[in-house]
Amino acid sequence: MTASRTVVRRVVLGAFVCVVAVIVLLVGSAVLSATGLSSDPHGYGMFAGILFGAVLTPVALALWLLYRRLRSGGKFGP
Secondary structure, rough: OOOOHHHHHHOOOOOOHHHHHHHHHHHHHHHHHHHOOOOOOOOOHHHHHHHHHHHHHHHHHHHHHHHHHOOOOOOOOO
16 A cells, blocks of 8 residues: 555545534534524524534545545455
8 A cells, every 4th residue: 555545545534524523513513492492483493403504414424435545546346
């Protein structure tokens, strides 16, 4: 494995971790807004959390699949 491939793999993994962290925060804010525990009188936090979480989920999936492909050496499978 070349050094540049390792760097790209680590960058992709870091991006995946960041996207998952943002999804968790967005879903958490949506849950707090839906349960009434946040000071969001109009419920915009709930809609934003659901919408942005739904948009970022395919991004996280694509990053994870790219990381798995880079890790396996370019071939699919275990």
